[in-house]
Amino acid sequence: MYKVARGFLHEEDVVDAMSETVLTCYEKIRTLKQDAYFKTWMIRIMINHCKDILCAQRRSIAVERVCLS
Template identity: 75%
Template sequence: MEELVRKAKRGDSSAFAELVRLCTQSMYRVAWTYLGNDEDAADAISETVLVCYEKIETLKKDAYFKTWMIRILINQCKDILKHRSRIQSKAEMQESAFEDSGYIDCEWKEVLSCLDEKYRIILLLYYTREMDTREIAELLDISRNTVITRLARGRKLLKRELEGGKIYG
């Protein structure tokens, strides 16, 4: 992958296209986990690809291309969520949550929203996408032990929140 990154940095668009192809499935999983629908996930992915193409020369370490791209994708997803919340009022969101069969998902995401992102994304991938800790580690480019630790801490923080305590961390 590093050789493809070097070629892409030199302007080889086919190398960049291959990098995108190699990362598409991972990007889709992350985007769908954040956004919950295919249309918004596709928007986030396409915007991420454009930003990465335009800014690839700013990537400092070629080995971290996938991590860099996923970070940009997460930021794009957050932007879409902000935009979505500005468009819909809370009343509209509550109405659509009851009409939608995904009401439980909305509740789950609301509960998780008070957690730090590093715990939230792992809990979402583990429970809603049913990925195992090895898959999550590969996707996020972190060690499996880090995933296991964050999963345990996230559960503990979530339990504390559900029992009415405050979450710190």
């Protein structure tokens, strides 16, 4: 999980993405159809959380730029 998150995010955001992924997996484990695909399912959730963090960062940077101008 760390390697996947580190590929998307800066070091300070990796732990947040990992903890969100573990929580989501725990909450949604019943939606997993085959146990053999757990790792793939978990990594896909991790990637989605990383993308959400990146989008949130882009939005906050844009707001800061507008306020500073």
